[in-house]
Amino acid sequence: MNIDSLQRGLVIDHIQAGKSMEIYKFLELDKLDCSVAIIKNARSQKSGKKDIIKIEDRIDLDLDVLGFIDPNITVNVIEGGKIVEKKALKMPKEVVNVVRCKNPRCITSIEQELPHVFKLVDDGRSTYRCIYCEQEYNSKK
Amino acid sequence: MKHLIEPTDMTPQEVDEVLNLADRIIANPKAYAHKCEGKKLATLFYEPSTRTRLSFEAAMLELGGSVLGFSSANSSSAAKGESVADTIRTVECYADIAAMRHPKEGAAKVAAMNATTIKVINAGDGGHLHPTQTLTDLLTIRSLKGRLDDLTIGMCGDLMFGRTVHSLIRALLRYPKIRFVLISPKELRVPDYIREAMNNQGVEFQEVERLDDVMDQLDVLYMTRVQRERFFNEEDYIRLRDSYILDTEKMENAKSDMIVMHPLPRVNEISVEVDKDPRASYFKQALYGKYVRMALIMKMLGVEE
Incomplete structure (x- = not known):
């Protein structure tokens, strides 16, 4: 399958196979006017299969959100058809209103105006916990 | 504070x-x-x-x-x-x-x-x-056992939804030589974040299903209510329900200076006959x-x- 190579824009690479739509939604890429290509199950030397998202514009990406979903993702900045910058991601200490707490007993389930805040409690296991009820969110699961 | x-x-x-x-x-x-x-x-x-x-x-x-x-x-x-x-x-x-x-x-x-x-x-x-139940529990243990370290603490009942249990475990993790014996049906074991906290602290703990098997090890027995509706199937409830009812017969296997605590209210998990036992400490609590x-x-x- 051929996808035109980018002259200028961003390539979100090394996405865990099957996760690209989730990232598309998290980053609200549906709101962009430029071309966006989602490549699912591309061949990967590291993991066998991977997803890739190509964006034909240099938009401001929320790297915290990407790092929260998967810190192994890489973001390549393309200018003149070449990679001019590789952005490494890391897990943010805290994410606000990225995921909602799923605990039906959490105060956020009844108080709509509360921000949904998750704090990183274990880097190794990528574990985040709701600051109110301590419900776990693991981005790798 | x-x-x-x-x-x-x-x-x-x-x-x-x-x-x-x-x-x-x-x-x-x-x-x-x-x-x-x-x-x-x-x-x-x-x-x-x-x-x-x-x-x-x-x-x-x-x-x-x-x-x-x-x-x-x-x-x-x-x-x-x-x-x-x-x-x-x-x-x-x-x-x-x-x-x-x-x-x-x-x-x-x-x-x-x-x-x-x-x-x-x-x-x-x-x-x-x-947390204030925890302070109550700590004061009770310290007053009646004379210390907050080097104790084997049994927690029995609904350990998944029991907030008093979660708070007390966290508080006791800060004292040396505390050992936990967690007695509950499989479905009602402590949540992961509590197990994680015990593991991080390197505290000795065991998870068992029957109270009788561990009674003689305990310095403190902390009872909580197990409600029928918390079980996922009737068979398990019938198999285990009596295991979580503390009666005089079970008390016979306990140490002579063990104390029985309960945050109350109780329903039937501690027989009323146990109230007369000097080791029953829940009203003092x-x-x-x-x-x-x-x-x-x-x-x-x-x-x-």
Whole structure:
């Protein structure tokens, strides 16, 4: 399958196979006017299969959100058809209103105006916990 | 200490200070009868409670302070949909310190995050935490066992939804040579974050299904209620229900100086016949609850002895 190579824009690479739509939604890429290509199950030397998202514009990406979903993702900045910058991601200490707490007993389930805040409690296991009820969110699961 | 939302909001030194003050109050309650004159405690109880609310109110009254509040969500503006954040901003116009019981987890934390002048105490948030019960439990153990270290503590019953259990485990993790024996049906074991906390601390613990198998190891047996509706199937309930009922027969296998605790209310998990056993300590525990809350209110309000 051929996808035109980018002259200028961003390539979100090394996405865990099957996760690209989730990232598309998290980053609200549906709101962009430029071309966006989602490549699912591309061949990967590291993991066998991977997803890739190509964006034909240099938009401001929320790297915290990407790092929260998967810190192994890489973001390549393309200018003149070449990679001019590789952005490494890391897990943010805290994410606000990225995921909602799923605990039906959490105060956020009844108080709509509360921000949904998750704090990183274990880097190794990528574990985040709701600051109110301590419900776990693991981005790798 | 600005607020008490979870047990670890207090340093071990602050816990010791509160327990030591409680001991002094027990020794001479009259000396503290006017310590909180002019101060007001608001009890904001969105769900039913006997011991916690009454012991808070009794504690403030015995310190010479006053009490206001509500004892169910229906008798406050929560029934009209008022948020916890707005409620605490209102209550701080009228009171110096608030004790909040709420069915939703994290409610007291939200109150504390929105408070400017008032001090907030979590008096139980859903199945999450109950730090003043923990102080009560620590005072009970220290008073009756003489120490808070080198103890084998059995926790029996519903360990998944039992907020008193979660809080007490966290608090005890800070003392040396504590061993936990967690006795519950598989479906009602402690949540992952509690197991994670025990593992991180390197504390010795075992998870078992039957109380009889471990009775003779325990220095403290902390009983909680297991409700039939918490089981996922009837077979398991029938197989295990008697295992969690403490009776005189099971007490025969226990150490002669073991103490039996229960945050109460009990339903049938401790037979009434056990009440006569000198090791039954749950009503003493309810009394310690008042003294420890007196000490806590004084500390949080910064009242001098």
